[in-house]
Structure formats: C-alpha cells, structure tokens
Amino acid sequence: MIKYLLKRIGYIILSLFLIITVTFILMKAAPGGPFASERASTPAIEAQMNEAYGFNDPIHEQYFSYLINAFTFDFGPSFKYVGQEVTEIIGRSFPYSLILGLEAIFIAISIGVLLGVIAAVKHNKFGDYLAMVIAVLGISVPSFIMAAILQYIFAIYLQVLPIARFESFAHTILPAAALATTPLAFIARLMRSSMLDVLNRDYIKTAKSKGLSERVVTYKHALRNAILPVVSYLGPLVVSILTGSFIIEKIFGIPGLGSEFVVSVTNRDYTVIMGTTVFFSVLLLVSILIVDLIYGLIDPRINVTSKEGNK
Amino acid sequence: MSEILEVKDLSVSFDTYGSEVKAVRNVSFQLMKGETLAIVGESGSGKSVTAQSIIRLVPTPPGKFIGGEIRFNGEDLLQKSEKQMESIRGKEISMIFQDPMTSLNPTMTIGKQIAEGLMKHQNMSKKEAHLRGIQLLKLVGIPTPEVRIKQYPHQYSGGMRQRAMIAIALSCNPKILIADEPTTALDVTIQAQILELMRQIQEEMGTAIILITHDLGVVANTATRVAVMYGGKIVETGMVDEIFFEPKHPYTWGLLGSMPKLDKEQEELQVIPGSPPDLADPPTGCPFVTRCPYAMNVCGEHMPSDTSVSSTHEAACWLLDERAPKVDIPESAIVGGNDIYV
C-alpha cells in the first residue's frame, strides 16, 4: 500500500514538473510581456519592472528559479494587485470554490445515479423516457444558460433564493445546481447504460434464481456493480466542475478561484495564471488518486496493493 | 417413482425487432423424483429458454409465455405471482448456469452469496448462515472453506466457482436442480469432477436434476432419461438406453453420428449439414424438414405427432407412421456400449 502510494505520488510529481515546464514556456511565448504598453507606463518604468521581476536574467536561470519556487508553492506577487502574493489570492478564494464544487459533485452524483437507475429499472417505460429527456436536456443546456435560467426563475421571478454572491448556504444553491447540470445529465446516461448492462449479466440471474426479491437484486447486486463506471467518471467530473466554476463564479459574483483565474487571464496576470494552473493540476492529480483508491475499495478485483490486481 | 414436475404444452416467444421469435413451441415433459433428465440439442434449440421458464427467469419483455402449464407439486407455476415465485426459487427449484466466470457477483464474497438464500428461505441469522456456508463449501469439495468463504469470486478458479455455484444452488435442499450446461466452460478433468459431485449430491439428497448439455458423453454418464430438442420442440424422449441404442428420430441419429466413438475407425465426425430453422418463421411441419435426409412430402406441411415406441420412449417423426417407408438407423449413429459408459 505504502509502495503503491509512493509510486503514484512519484507520477504526480513527474506530471507536475511537465505541467510547470509547459506553462513556463507558454507564458514566455506570450505576446507582449505583463508590463507591455497597454498600461500607461513609460518604457523606462517597464524596464525597471522587468528588472525587478527578474525578467532580464538568462532564460534558464529564470526557469530554474521558477521551478524551485513552484515546488515550494511560491509564485511571487501578482502583477495586477499590488502587494498581493499569488498564494494569498489562492488561499483566499479557494474555500469558496471548494464548497461550491463539493456541493455540485454531491448533487450531480446523487441525482444522476437516481435518474439512471430509475431509467434502467423502468426500461422503455415512462420513467425511462422522462429520465432520458431530462438527461438529454441537461447535456444540451450549457451551464451558463442554466445559471441564467435558474437566476431568472428562483431569484427574479419567484424571489426565493438570492441571485448572486456567497454569504450563506442559500447563496450556494443556485450556482451549485447550475454547475451540476451537465455532469448530472452525463452521470444519468452513464448509469442507465451501465445498469442495463449489469441487469443482463448472468450473476443477476443467479441472484434471482436464489429467490431474492426484485428490490434486493436491483439494489444489492446490480447497483454496486453498475456504479463502477460512475466512479471512473469522478476524475472527469472534477475537471468538469472545475472548468465550470470559471463561468459560474463569474455569473454569480462569487470570489472563488475560478473567477480569479478568469480575471487573471483577461488581465494577463502571469504569476496568478501560472499559480492557479499549477494549483488546479495538483488538485486534479490528487483527486484522480483518491478516485482510484475509492475504486479499489468498491471493486475487489482491483487490488491497489499488488501489481497483479487483474482487471 | 412419482412425478415432481410436469411441463405441458409450453410455448415461449420473444418480441424482437419486427418479428416474434418462437423459441419454445408446445414442449411437454415430466420429471420424476430423484431422477436426472437430460435435455440435449444444438445451440438455439430452446433448451435454456425451457429451463429458465420453469423458474420464470425468462426476461419478460421481450419474452412472453404463449401458453401451457408448468405443474410443480400440482400447482401451475405460470399462474403464480412474482412474490410467490420468490419463495420457490432457490428453495424448491434452483439453477446453475453455464459460465461460472460470469454467474457469480464479482463484488460480493462467496460467503455472502451463499448466505443470502439461507437467510431468506431458512430464516437463518447471519452467523448461522456463515457456518452453514462453510459446511456447504466443504460438501462441494472446496479445501479450507473457512478461508475461502471470505474470498471473492475472482480469487477462485473456474472449477471452484462452479462448485461454489452448486453450493449456492443446493443450500436450501431444493427438490429440483436445473443445471444449464454446467460443465461446458470447464476443461475435461474438471468437468468429470463436477459431474461426479452432482451425482454424489443427488444420491445423498435425492434431488431431481434437469441437466442441459450439448455433450452426449455427459448424458450417457449421468442421465436417467433424455429429451432431444430441435427448433424449439422436443423431437424424441426416452430412457438413456433407448435414446442411445434405439433412437428413432433422424435428428437424434444426426446427433449420435456427430459423437466421437471408440471402437470404430473414425473416418470423420458426421456433422449435420445445413442450419437450424428460423424461429421467427418456423416450418409448419417438422422443424427438421430442411435438413432431414429422409424428409417426405408430408413433413413440410404437417407436424408429426408424438408416437410411442415403448411406455417410456416417444418420438415425433413421420417415419414412425405405418405408411412411411422403412428406414434403418444409419451406420454412423450406431453406438457401442463402450462408447458411452466411460
């Protein structure tokens, strides 16, 4: 187990190294440095700033010092917000995104799985059609439009929920729901086809031949096997929630990491862009590791501690 | 010997894209207490559908029961509610499937899979069921059952999984065990062990067995009686010796001809040429007419009726009509005693 974990962490560090290098190259290739003329600064000031940020050093020196800083999670100060460290910005904004993201993940999984199971159990009946109509709509309505629809219905028309900002639990409901829409629909479809597949397996026949009731067969035997593809989807789910947060946090005026990232992109605030990118990567790599560990818990055939765990 | 199960005129169809597959048509047979009835026939002849109909495991839809009765203890199982069937499945009648690799739930320990039936039908506690599970695993010949009971199917070999399946099926002392090709997926030595195990258990518990198989060698060694199926119908039934030494139906001849023999110079195995009938649109007459070398004008239009050859032996073939020309069993279908009793 320890050995497996160490190996996985080794891979994570390797991937991070690659990501950091690529972002460094990208940012160096960017047209117009961070202090380029669009701001009302004289060439003299620009040169001074470049000097201060070490942009005049040879490129490999810049790279190495950047690499060291990145691994100690020190990305320096923001270009745009004078006196603010990148780490500070991340530390301040991430909690909002985390709460929102976890809520969205919870909504997407619980409702998605429920819809998928209903659809499979009521295969080719009304419940199936209804669940699949909801799912195909969920896939076809982009999250930002869903956000606007939810805002209009619940905040403007019914006035039961706050329209924006992040001050209480009630404030999180609409953005979390908007964030959850697409993955929810995706999970519902995935769950349906996986459940239909499992319900046709021989071991379901075996379970029925023991005289177990329909309910026990469906929920005790089929569900646990059918949920495995959904567990594999958790990685992409985290990605989807994360990228979704860029737009949803902007719409709902939530000062989370997603909106900080978007602001830094529009401002070309390079240190913040790089810092958040690296942070996102760590987040994703760690969630994928966690997902794999969960998968190992649910599927006894996957043994994370030994190499010959057969699929 | 008294009768425990009677299938009368059973017909089962499947609705598929645009057509109705008549998988089982007017099938009738009986099963006696403690005997082993083998159902043989080539792929697609309706053996599994017949077997699964008995415990009502045919998926409906797409499947549907067109007609007939399945009498168990004098009651028609086709009339029972799903709830009533639950107390019959696993308790009175259980089933073993062909592929032990896929017939056990991969995410549940063997012990739990055995315990489920015991807890449901015999009101055992978790602990009692666990102890009984160990006994059962021992009974079916699994070494160190205390350890094995906590393991998952993927930790078992194919043969052991089938033994575990047998343990599950027998856990509540059922009156009838339906085994749908229980050895097809296993290699030869394991096959023999599993069959031996089934025979032994039958002796101890007096269970009646319906054994479905392609393999006539298996039939000869384990069955008391045989029903030969073709194209969704039973074309011949009889005691084992009758089927092997006095077969009457040309399809049975074909089957026997395709069986390897010991004491003959084996020129080549006879395979029955042609392909099975389209069950969505079966011939009105004998289902074998498209491949039968003895087919007569009457065969295509009129269904041959079951004709008694002896009190235990029936076949459905126009050749048994007194007006038909006399046809002898072909050389290839003649079986010597040494061929079958190994």
Add this chain to the structure above:
Amino acid sequence: MEHRQLKEIDFEPLHLKQSEAEKIVGESTSYWKDAWRRFRKNKLALFGIIIILLLAVLAIMGGPISGHNYYENQLLEANQPPSGTHWFGTDNLGRDVFARTWYGAQISLFIGLMAALIDLIIGVIWGAVAGFFGGKVDEILMRIADVLYGVPYLLVVILLLVVLPQNLWTLIIAMTITGWINMARIVRGQVMQLRSEEFIMASRSLGASNTRILRKHLIPNSLGPILVTLTLTIPSAIFTESFLSFLGIGVQAPLASWGTMSSDALPALQYYPNQLFFPAVFICLTMLAFNVIGDGMRDALDPNER
C-alpha cells in the same frame, strides 16, 4: 387421428434443393439499409435534422430578411422589446437582436463545424495510422494521445488563448488542440478490430498496398462510429465556443456569436430577459438537435444497444 386423410404420395421422399434450404433461414438486409430503417423510425432524431436545416437556412437568410444589420448602433432604440420592426427587439446599443442572432449563428455554427472537422481529420489519420501499423508506432502515437488527454481540455484552450493572437482561426486551433483525441481512439479501436478480420487478410494476401487497404476497406468500415463521434463533437465544439466567448476570451468584437450575445445580455437579465432568451434558446436548440441526431445514429448503427 387428424392425419388419417393423408395419402401414399405424401410419404414419397421430398427433394429439397440446397438453395431452398438456405433461403428458409431468411435473407439479411444490408447494414446501412438496416441502420437507415432504424434511424428513420427515431422521430426525435428526424426532428433534430429538421431543426438543424432550419437553423442553417435562417443563419444564411436571417440577416437579409430582417432589414437590419448586426453592427449598426441606434442608441435611441436601445433595449426595445420584440416588435414589428425589430422582431427579437434590440440590445443595449440599439442593435437588432434578430439580425445579430443569425449573424451569431453563422459564427457559432462555422466555428463548431470547423473545429469538429479538424478534429475529424487529425483524429482519423492519427487513429488509423496507430491502429493499422500497430506495434511501436501505435505505442508512441497513443502514449502522446494519453498524455494530452489527461490535461483538462478547457484549461489548455484558455491558456493557449492567452498566448495566441486573438482571432477566429486561433480560436479554432486552440479548440482543436486536444479535441481530436476521442476520435483518434475510436478510429484506432475500429481499425484494430477490422484489421484482424478476414477480408482484410484476404486483400493483403492478394498484394493490396497498405494505403489501398486503408482507403478501400478500413475507413469505409469504420464510417459508422466516426459519423456518430463527429455528430457528437459538433455540439461540444459549439458549447466550447460559447463558453469562451461568454468569458470574453473567445470571439472578439466586432464579431458576435451566441456566446458573446448571452454574455452581453446577462447583466440586464432582470429588465430585458428577451435579450438573453434568443441566443440562449438557439444555443440549446442547436446542441439538443445535434445530440439527438448523434444518439439516434448510434442506436441505429448498433442494434445491440437499445
């Protein structure tokens, strides 16, 4: 007995010709014919096709028939509700929403189709080469694809857009940077499977060249799954474009797309919901149409999947 009336003649041998015996088994209709028959039964998918055709016509004709253009500001007529002159109303700069919607449709559909097409070309070539040559080539090509696949798509696109000069083509290029991988994987799987099949072996032993086999056999035979993937790539490309444009890093003014229109309309949602309504409905409708067509095609091409 019911058969008493049968005559001697009935018991004469029956001479079935082999061909007749074969016929009874039933003829099989061709794969594509069958697929088309199943697809036609799918009302939803047909509806999707009609929607796409209508949208395409309106995207081309919509601007001209409205009598307005998409860029002209008329501040005096700002924020009007739908009326006889401005069928979808006007936006906060007094521009005609109807004309803008169909102009935006051109941009959105163009980007969506273009990106899907580029994904298709790269993906098919990459996947076919990997699957066909197998071995080391396959190993290298698919490893590259795996690494790229691990990186979050939208994050990469956004980072690229920071670096690239901002115009329509760089947007499309950024969007296709890892978008082709799905297609490559599917094509590779198909090719791998077909490669082992008999008719390929046969043509190979007849001395057909590799490119000929690729062109004549493999690509036509994997057409089904490719078409399905292509159809499902289009809505996701349209989504990506509108997502980026909504964030202000996609399509740039003076160009307009459904995404930029939605973004512009959102702040005034409370007062002028109609400004958001039109672009939003058409984004959803387009994505819905492509999704149901794609699903319909998949169901039609794969009869086992029901």
